[in-house]
Amino acid sequence: MKLADATILVVDDEPELLEIFSVWLGRSGCKVLKAENGAVAMKVLNEQRIDALISDIRMPVMDGITLVRTIAEKGMLVPSIIFVSGFGDVDTREAHALGVEAMLPKPLSRKTLLQALEDSLKAREELWHTPLETPPAKSLHLTLPAFETCNGNCSFQIGRGGCCFATDESFDEDTLLQLTVEFTGEPNILDAQARVRWCDTKDSRMGVEFLYLAPECRDWVISHMTGRAMHTFIPRC
Incomplete structure (x- = not known):
């Protein structure tokens, strides 16, 4: 709009x-x-x-x-x-x-x-098309259960601007990340550049804002930004 x-x-x-x-x-x-x-x-x-x-x-x-x-x-x-x-x-x-x-x-x-x-x-379809000029120096690779199993629970949640997930890794707020999330037994892979918005080391949870989504996963990720996900920018899983 x-x-x-x-x-x-x-x-x-x-x-x-x-x-x-x-x-x-x-x-x-x-x-x-x-x-x-x-x-x-x-x-x-x-x-x-x-x-x-x-x-x-x-x-x-x-x-x-x-x-x-x-x-x-x-x-x-x-x-x-x-x-x-x-x-x-x-x-x-x-x-x-x-x-x-x-x-x-x-x-x-x-x-x-x-x-x-x-x-x-x-609109979500207009966002996240351009990768950062300088690739993030930090990276995080996660392997989680099947998407339909973990989406919406404490392992992984998508909001209209980012996602949260369970991880033992710790990064400072505003850290730029190359984020890769694989889901067991599924071809869909989240391939994104993101900014850490919060990191809870006590609960082993992290919330990131999407900055770029690879073309291979963009439509798939956006398709899940509906319903309850539209009410939250970055979920609090």
Whole structure:
């Protein structure tokens, strides 16, 4: 979807920022709706269909995390969710599991906001076509049970922007990986370049965001980004 065709809901308790973001987005031709906290945003979501949500995190009445958690609990599908905040205390693993695609720090530029929004509004079929100019220095190769057996459980899950899986390997957040996942007895192989978004060494789990999918696996991976998988950006397995 093009930004000019989208309906965007902006949520922030600071009137000046709410107005600035609205003006920035309005210049791009999209329809902009505004809410001063999560409770007001929920009223808007119950009445109108939106294509993207841009929300502050710390707000009175209902904060950003509670807002996206409520959206998830009600089974509402918001195709794109972006957090904008001056605080870095958000749980990345929970935010991505609740559907948040990007977390942008304040202050930020109009260019940064629009780029994140345009990327998040793209159809899955438009994404992950271009490999990184410099191949990742780190690699991870996994062999898991048959896909239909492990997808959706603690071994492996796909979201609309990445996947999580069980592994004893440990990498720092933002590490770039060449990721290969084979499934026992099946021809399909996940061949991707990805960025580590969280790594839980205690539970032996890792969540990654796709940056590139090899042509041989792209259609197969995207075909599983439906139903429940569309409600989460990177699952919390």
